[in-house]
Amino acid sequence: MNSSTNSHNLRTYLTLICLLCIISCKSDKDVVSHEKVIPNGYEFLQELLIDAKPNSTIEIPEGLYKINRSLSLDNISNVTIKGAGKDKTILSFLEQSSGAEGLRITADSISLQDFTVADASGDAIKLQGCNGVDIRGVKTTWTQGTKSTNGAYGLYPVQCVGVNIDNCEAAYASDAGIYVGQSKDIIVKNCYAHHNVAGIEIENCINSEVFDNLSENNTGGLLVFDLPDLKQINGKGCKVYRNKIINNNLKNFATEGNMVAIIPPGSGIVLLAAKEVEIYENEIINHKTMGVGICSYHITETSWKDQRYDPYTYDIKIHNNTLERKTAIPDVSKRFGQMVNMLFPGKPQDILYDGILKDDATGKNPMNICIRDNKSEDLRFANIDAANDFENVDRNLSAYDCL
Amino acid sequence: MTVSKFHILSILLIWLLYQACSTPLQSTVQVPPEGEFFELLSEYELSISGESGFAPASQLIKYEVTNSLFSDYTSKERYVYIPEGKNAYLRTEGHFEWPEGSILVKNFCYGKEQVGEEKIMETRLLIKGSDDWRAISYQWDENYSDAKRSKLGDIIAMEINQGSEKLSFDYIIPNKNQCKSCHNANEKIEPIGFKYANLDRKINLDGREISQVKHLVEKGVISLNNEIELPKTMVAYSDPSADIQDRALAYLDVNCGHCHRPNGPGNTSGLYLQYNEKRSNHLGICKPPVAAGKGAGGRSFDIQPGNAEESILYYRMLTQDPGEMMPELGRSLVHEEGLKIIKEWIESLNGDCTSD
Numbered sequence: 001m002n003s004s005t006n007s008h009n010l011r012t013y014l015t016l017i018c019l020l021c022i023i024s025c026k027s028d029k030d031v032v033s034h035e036k037v038i039p040n041g042y043e044f045l046q047e048l049l050i051d052a053k054p055n056s057t058i059e060i061p062e063g064l065y066k067i068n069r070s071l072s073l074d075n076i077s078n079v080t081i082k083g084a085g086k087d088k089t090i091l092s093f094l095e096q097s098s099g100a101e102g103l104r105i106t107a108d109s110i111s112l113q114d115f116t117v118a119d120a121s122g123d124a125i126k127l128q129g130c131n132g133v134d135i136r137g138v139k140t141t142w143t144q145g146t147k148s149t150n151g152a153y154g155l156y157p158v159q160c161v162g163v164n165i166d167n168c169e170a171a172y173a174s175d176a177g178i179y180v181g182q183s184k185d186i187i188v189k190n191c192y193a194h195h196n197v198a199g200i201e202i203e204n205c206i207n208s209e210v211f212d213n214l215s216e217n218n219t220g221g222l223l224v225f226d227l228p229d230l231k232q233i234n235g236k237g238c239k240v241y242r243n244k245i246i247n248n249n250l251k252n253f254a255t256e257g258n259m260v261a262i263i264p265p266g267s268g269i270v271l272l273a274a275k276e277v278e279i280y281e282n283e284i285i286n287h288k289t290m291g292v293g294i295c296s297y298h299i300t301e302t303s304w305k306d307q308r309y310d311p312y313t314y315d316i317k318i319h320n321n322t323l324e325r326k327t328a329i330p331d332v333s334k335r336f337g338q339m340v341n342m343l344f345p346g347k348p349q350d351i352l353y354d355g356i357l358k359d360d361a362t363g364k365n366p367m368n369i370c371i372r373d374n375k376s377e378d379l380r381f382a383n384i385d386a387a388n389d390f391e392n393v394d395r396n397l398s399a400y401d402c403l
Numbered sequence: 404m405t406v407s408k409f410h411i412l413s414i415l416l417i418w419l420l421y422q423a424c425s426t427p428l429q430s431t432v433q434v435p436p437e438g439e440f441f442e443l444l445s446e447y448e449l450s451i452s453g454e455s456g457f458a459p460a461s462q463l464i465k466y467e468v469t470n471s472l473f474s475d476y477t478s479k480e481r482y483v484y485i486p487e488g489k490n491a492y493l494r495t496e497g498h499f500e501w502p503e504g505s506i507l508v509k510n511f512c513y514g515k516e517q518v519g520e521e522k523i524m525e526t527r528l529l530i531k532g533s534d535d536w537r538a539i540s541y542q543w544d545e546n547y548s549d550a551k552r553s554k555l556g557d558i559i560a561m562e563i564n565q566g567s568e569k570l571s572f573d574y575i576i577p578n579k580n581q582c583k584s585c586h587n588a589n590e591k592i593e594p595i596g597f598k599y600a601n602l603d604r605k606i607n608l609d610g611r612e613i614s615q616v617k618h619l620v621e622k623g624v625i626s627l628n629n630e631i632e633l634p635k636t637m638v639a640y641s642d643p644s645a646d647i648q649d650r651a652l653a654y655l656d657v658n659c660g661h662c663h664r665p666n667g668p669g670n671t672s673g674l675y676l677q678y679n680e681k682r683s684n685h686l687g688i689c690k691p692p693v694a695a696g697k698g699a700g701g702r703s704f705d706i707q708p709g710n711a712e713e714s715i716l717y718y719r720m721l722t723q724d725p726g727e728m729m730p731e732l733g734r735s736l737v738h739e740e741g742l743k744i745i746k747e748w749i750e751s752l753n754g755d756c757t758s759d
Contacts, residue, residue, distance in 0.1 A: 046555050050579050068558070072580040075590070097558070098575050100731035106583075106590065106668075121726035122696065128668060129590055151726055152696025158671050175696050182671065227693060229673040229684050231665075257692055257699035257715065302691050302703075303756070305684035 028195070030141045030171055032090045032118045034064035041065030041091065049073045049081075056080070060115055062088035070099025077108040083115025086139040086169065094143075096121040101151070102140075105130060112138050119143055120151045124173070127157040134164045142172040146195055146253045150174040154196070158182055159231070166190055174253060175260050176201035177218070180208065182232035188213060197254040198223050198263065199245075204230055207237040214244045219252040220260075220267035221245035221284070224274040227259065228297070228304035228311070236275040236315075240282060245269060247286040249326065252334060262300060264289045264337030266330060266348065268323075271313050273297040278317040288328035289337050290349045292318060294369060296356035299336075299386060312358055314367035317403055323350045323376040343384060343393060350376055355383040355394070364399040371400040432462050432484050434504045437532050444526055444541040444550035449484065449508055456523060456547040457510050460484075464622050467615065468596040469604045469639050470657040472585075472730075473738040474511060475574055476565050477524060482508040483597070485624050492626045497599040497634035499625060505531040507594055517563040524559070525576050526550050529586065529594055536592040538582030554579050572735040584732050585661045587668050595661045600678060603636040637678055640744055651748030652678045654741055658730060674705055687716055689756035695719075698727040708752035717745055 038044060048058050049071060055078045062084035071091070073079060083089025093102045102120030105112075109132040116139040117124040124140035127133050140154030154170035157163045158181040167190045170177030177196035180186050186208035192215075193199030199215030201223040202208050215221040222245055226235045245268045254261040263270060266288030271277055272295050284291045297304070297311035304311070325348040331337025340349060351374075357366055371381065383394040433448050435441050444450065451458040459465065463482040471479060485491065489502035507529040513522045526541045541550035542557060556578035562571045577584075586592045599616070606615040619625045627633070638645040640654035655663075655676040662669030663676040672693045675685040684690050687705030692698070692715055700718035707713040719729040720742055728734070 043555055046578055046580075050554055069556070069575075069578075070581075072578075074580040074583055096725060097573055098725050098732070098735075099581075100726060100728075121724070122698075122731075123694075128671065149697050149724075149726075152694055152698075156694075158694075175694070179694075181694065227691075229690060230693065231670050231673065255695075255697045255699045256701040257703045258695060259691065259693075300691075301757075303689060305682070 029145045030118075030143050030195070032064070032092065032116060032141065032143055034062065034088065034090055036063035038063050038065045041067040042069050042071065045071055045091070052076045052079050054078050057082055060084070060089045060091075064090045064092055066095055067091055067093050067102075068095045068097055070096070070101055070104055072104040072106070073110070074106045077110075079107060079109075080111040080113065081115070082111075082113040085114050086116045086137055089115040090118060091115060092118045093121060094119040101126040101156075104128070105133075108132050110134070112136070114138065116141065117154075122151045123153040123156045124151055125155055126153070128159055130157065130160045132162045133157050133160050134166075135168055136164075136166045137168065139169040140171070140173070140177070141169075142174075146172060146250065148174050148253050148255045150253075152176075152258070153179040155179070156181070157186075161185060163187065169193075170199075171195045173197065174255065175258055176223070179203065180205055182230060182235075183208075187211075193218060193221075195250065197250075197252055197260050199248065201225065201260070202235075202238055203227065204232050204235045205238070206232070206235055209239045209241075211239070211241045211243060214246070216244070216246040216248065217250055218248045219250045219254075219265050220263040220270055221248040221287075222269045223260070223263070224269075224271050224277050225259065226273035226275070226297070226310075228306040228309035233306065233308055234275065234310050238274065238277045240269065240277065240279045243282045245282055245284045247326070249286070249288050249328075259300070262334060262336055264331035264334040264340070266290070266326065266328070266337070268292055271295060271316065272299070273311050274313045274316070275310070276315045277313075278319075280317070280320045282321045284321055285324045286326045288326040288348050289330040289340055290352045291323045291325065292321075292351045293336075294351070294353040296354055298356050299354050312356070312367060314369070316368070317370045318351065319370070319372045319374060319403060321374045323374055323379065325350060325380070339384075343382070343390060344380075347380065349382055350374075350380045351382075353381070353383045354386040356387045365402070368402075369400050370402040371397055372403055432460060432506065434486075434506065434530065438537065440528075440530075440537070440539045440552055442552050444552075447506070447528070449482070449506065456521070456543075457526060459508075463508065464619070464624050466597070466602065466619065466624075467604065467606055468601045468657075469637050470601055470653050471596065472657055472661075473734055473741055475561075475572060475734055475736045476517065476563060476570075477511040477513060480510040480512065481596070483624055484508065488623075490623050490626045493599060493628055493631055493633075495631055498593065499597065499599075501531045501536075501594075503531055503533050507597060513561075513563060517565065518561075523547065523550075524574060525553065527582070529592070536586070536594070538586055538592050539579060540576050540582070542576060556581065570736060575732070575735065577732060581732055584668065585730070587661070588664075589666045590668075596657065598634075600634045600637045601657065603633075604639075635679065641740070647744070647748050647751055650744050652676075652680070654744050658738075658741065662730070687714075688752065688754070696726070697724075698722075698729075700727070704756050706749055706752070707756060708754040709750055711746040711749040714749050717742070717749060720745060 057080040100122040105127040111134040114137040142150040152175035160183040163186040173196040176198035177193040199218040268284040268291040270293040330340040484506040486504040491499035511524040542553045543550040557576040559574040656678040659676040711717040
C-alpha cells in the first residue's frame with residue numbers, strides 16, 4: 001500500500017520533471033529526427049549531385065541522412081532538389097569533418113524544395129553566383145541551441161540574380177537565418193525565422209521585397225544593411241511589408257567582430273546605410289530596445305577605404321505599421337543598447353534615427369526619411385543626433401511627415 | 404582437346420605478336436573525349452606501363468613552382484603534357500593560354516621519413532578541352548599498379564612524422580566539384596600554380612642550374628610574347644633573406660589568392676590576396692569581416708596591424724574547425740611555417756584601426 005503510493009508519487013514527480021524539461025528544452029533547442037537513418041548520406045547524395053542532368057529532378061526520399069562532408073552542385077542548370085518534406089527529409093551534418101558549408105550550389109535555375117539542412121559546420125545552404133534561385137519549404141537549423149559556434153547563415157544566396165525564397169524556416173544561425181547578399185531581384189515571403197541573431201537580412205542588394213514573413217525570437221527581426229569594400233555596394237530598393245516582426249529579444253550570440261554582433265537584443269528592424277527602403281503594414285511588436293532603427297554606417301565606428309561607398313541611409317518610408325513596445329529595460333549588453341539606455345533610461349523606443357547627415361545636407365529632412373500613419377499608443381520617436389554627441393536629441397516627428 | 408589446345412596456342416601467339424607491334428618505344432599520351440575522363444589513370448598513358456607508381460612518360464615535362472599551396476605536408480610532383488607542335492602562350496596577367504589537349508599532372512606524395520615508405524596519395528589532372536579545363540583526382544591502389552578515378556573523393560586517416568612531431572589527421576581527396584572550389588576564375592576551371600611569376604626560377608637539370616622559363620620555352624611548352632610585359636617574379640616565401648612583406652604576400656597569393664581575387668569565389672568578402680595587391684583595405688588591413696561567422700574568432704579586423712593574435716586572417720589559418728578555417732578545403736593540419744611568416748608580417752605593420 002505504502003510502497004504503491006510512493007511509486008505513484010515518484011511517477012508523478014518524474015512525469016513533472018520530464019514535462020518541465022520538455023518545455024524548457026523546447027524553448028531553446030531544436031530537434032530533428034527520423035526513424036530511418038541513412039549512414040552514408042554523403043556518398044549517396046553527392047553522387048546524385050555530380051551525375052545530375054540539366055532539367056532534372058533529384059528526389060531525396062524521407063529519412064535522416066548522416067553527412068560528413070560538404071555537398072555541392074556545380075554548373076548543371078535547371079536542377080530541382082526535392083525532399084519529401086522538411087520534417088521528413090533531413091540532411092544532418094552533425095558529423096561533418098570537411099568543407100565550409102552544408103550544401104553549396106553554383107548552378108543556374110536551381111530549385112530547392114522540402115528538406116532540412118541541420119548542423120552544418122559553416123553556412124547551411126550557400127548559393128553563389130546563381131542566375132535563378134527558387135527555394136520552397138526548406139528548413140535550416142542547428143540543434144545544439146543558440147551557440148556562437150553554429151554556422152553563420154541558414155539560407156545564403158550571394159551574388160545571385162532572381163531569388164525567390166518562399167515558405168522556408170530558418171533557425172539558430174549565429175548570424176542571419178535568411179541572408180541575401182550582393183544579389184538582385186529578390187523575394188522573401190511566407191518564411192519563418194526564429195532563434196537566429198538576425199532573422200532575415202538583406203545586405204548590399206538591389207530590388208528586394210520581403211513580405212508576409214514571421215520573424216520572432218531573434219536578436220534582431222529584420223536587417224537591411226549595406227557594407228563597404230564589397231563587389232556590389234550601395235544596394236537600394238527594398239520593400240518590407242505585411243511581416244510580423246515579434247518579440248526579437250534573444251541574447252546576441254554572434255561571434256564578436258561580425259557586423260551583426262553590434263545588434264542589441266530587442267531590435268525589430270534595423271537599417272544601416274540603406275537606400276530606398278519602404279516599410280509598411282508590418283506588425284512590429286514587443287521589442288525591448290527599438291522597433292525600427294535608422295542608421296548610417298558611421299554608427300559602427302569602423303572606417304572604410306572604398307571611394308564608391310555611400311555610408312548614409314536615405315529615401316526611407318515608414319508608414320502604416322503597427323508598433324508596440326515591450327515593457328522592459330532596453331538592452332545593456334551591446335553598445336547600441338547602452339546608448340539607448342543612456343539617452344532614455346529604461347524606455348524602449350519605437351523609431352530611432354541616428355540623425356547622421358551628409359556633409360552638404362541642408363533643410364529639415366535632408367536624408368528624406370518619411371514616417372507617417374503608424375499605429376502606436378504614443379509613438380516614441382527620436383533623432384538622437386549621434387554625430388554631435390547626442391547634443392540635440394529631437395523627439396518631434398513633424399519634419400518627417402512625408403511620403 | 405587438341406583443337407582447343409591449338410586454339411589457345413594460336414591466340415597466345417597472336418597476342419604476343421600484337422603486343423610486340425603495338426608497344427612502341429615511346430608511349431602516346433591519350434586524351435579523353437571532350438567533357439570525359441578515363442576511369443583509370445593508366446588509360447591516359449601518362450605513366451610508363453608496367454612500372455609501379457608514377458613513372459612519367461617521355462612526353463611529360465617536369466616543372467616546379469616557387470611557392471606551393473600547403474596540402475597537409477605532402478610534397479608534390481608536377482608535370483605538363485602539351486600536344487606535339489603546340490604550346491601555351493603567356494597572357495597579359497601572367498597566366499597562360501593553353502591549347503586543347505594539354506594536361507597538367509600533379510602527384511601528392513608523402514616520403515619515407517614521413518610515413519615509412521614513398522606513398523602517392525593521389526594524382527590530380529587538369530585537362531584542357533576546346534574551351535574549358537576539367538579537373539579530376541585519381542586514387543592509387545595498394546600496390547601502386549594503377550589509380551582509379553575518384554568522383555566522390557575520400558577521407559584517409561593518416562599519421563605522419565613531421566619534424567619531431569607525430570601528426571594524426573584525415574587526408575581529404577576532393578570530389579569532382581571541389582577541384583573547382585580552388586581552380587576557379589570567373590566560374591571556370593583554371594590552373595593556379597602554373598603562372599609566370601611562380602615559374603620564373605632556377606631549376607637543377609642534370610647537375611646544371613638553369614632558368615626554368617628558358618627550359619620550358621626550349622622544350623616547346625610555353626612561348627612568351629615580346630609585347631607582353633613580364634610579370635614580377637615572386638620571391639619564395641620560405642626564403643629568409645627576402646623582404647617579409649614579399650614573403651607574406653607570396654604565401655597568401657598561393658594559399659589564398661586563388662579564391663580571394665576579384666574573379667575568384669572568395670570575392671564575396673572583398674578580401675583580395677594577390678602578390679601585387681596594393682590596396683590596404685582589400686589586403687584586409689583594418690577590414691571588418693563580412694560573412695565570417697564564427698570564423699571571426701571574436702576579432703574585429705582581418706588584419707590588426709602589429710597584432711597577429713588579434714587578426715582574423717591569422718586566426719583562420721590557426722583553427723582546424725572546418726566551419727572556420729582557411730583555406731576552406733585542402734588542409735586538415737595547421738601549417739606552422741606559413742603561420743610564422745604571416746605572424747612576422749602582421750607584427751611588422753604599423754597603424755591602428757580606429758575610425759576618424
